[in-house]
Amino acid sequence: MTLSVVIIARNEERAIEACLASVAWADERIVLDGGSTDATVKKARALGARVEEAFDWPGFGPQKNRAIDLACGDWVLSLDADETVSPELRTEIEAVMKFPAANAFRIPRASRYCGRVLRHGGWWPDYVTRLFRRGSARFSDDLVHERLLTDGAVETLHSPLQHDTYTSLEEAIGKANRYSTLGAEQSYVRGESASLWGATGHGLWAFFRTYILRRSFLDGGQGLLLAVTNAHATFYRYAKLWLKWR
Numbered sequence: 001m002t003l004s005v006v007i008i009a010r011n012e013e014r015a016i017e018a019c020l021a022s023v024a025w026a027d028e029r030i031v032l033d034g035g036s037t038d039a040t041v042k043k044a045r046a047l048g049a050r051v052e053e054a055f056d057w058p059g060f061g062p063q064k065n066r067a068i069d070l071a072c073g074d075w076v077l078s079l080d081a082d083e084t085v086s087p088e089l090r091t092e093i094e095a096v097m098k099f100p101a102a103n104a105f106r107i108p109r110a111s112r113y114c115g116r117v118l119r120h121g122g123w124w125p126d127y128v129t130r131l132f133r134r135g136s137a138r139f140s141d142d143l144v145h146e147r148l149l150t151d152g153a154v155e156t157l158h159s160p161l162q163h164d165t166y167t168s169l170e171e172a173i174g175k176a177n178r179y180s181t182l183g184a185e186q187s188y189v190r191g192e193s194a195s196l197w198g199a200t201g202h203g204l205w206a207f208f209r210t211y212i213l214r215r216s217f218l219d220g221g222q223g224l225l226l227a228v229t230n231a232h233a234t235f236y237r238y239a240k241l242w243l244k245w246r
Helices: 016-022 040-046 060-070 087-098 169-189 196-213 216-244
Strands: 003-009 028-033 050-053 075-080 104-107 109-113 128-133 137-139 148-150 154-156 161-166
Touching: 003 016, 003 060, 016 028, 016 040, 028 040, 028 060, 040 050, 060 075, 060 137, 109 216, 128 137, 128 148, 161 169, 169 216, 196 216
Parallel strands: 003 028, 003 075, 028 050, 104 154, 109 161
Antiparallel strands: 075 128, 104 128, 137 148
16 A cells, blocks of 8 residues: 655745655655745755646645645545654554554644643644545535545554644744634635624634633643634634625
8 A cells, every 4th residue: 555645835945854754654745836936846845746836726635635646546545734643643644554444543732832732722632633534525616724625534653643743832823823724714715704893703702702601721831832822813703794794
């Protein structure tokens, strides 16, 4: 059985080398670049990855499906550029490829936020379905928060993906801004509406759910930052949607 690792990227020079190095054992590594203006493409090619470029942006789901279509392996592992595969996870992936109990597998993800791996706030175990037999799964067409749609049952692996999601608060704020814009556009296309009072309520609920119900307070200062940035991102998503209708 052969494995293709597919990665979509744009301006990921900080993370792409670690990501590709962690899957150097794969039969094929493909980076679909979305128009990077930094050294992402140069670094990926230097590490022996096959790099293709697509300068239009159809959204995360469609872009990941484009990457899947480039793969030739029997199995596909879809990674984000800021994720890495540990030796333990490699061993587990190779084992299930030899004797698969399903056509798709979900993987727990350990995410680092401003220097700390979070264990609460909805960030652990944060299962993501990423390993699948080629031809048995596709990503949803969502602009953001895409989901892998699979044929049949999904089994669970135990070794986590390492996710270095935010190295600074500036990066977290910037991503919250970008994702809230995409979320507003997606809701607008679906015909959903919003009000400023509703946006405020959604933002407050996002903070309460993250900090209290999902206990991000147990992750110290980073847990508080997570709850606040979640609240901001949620408020801005609905506020931007409100503005779109005006």
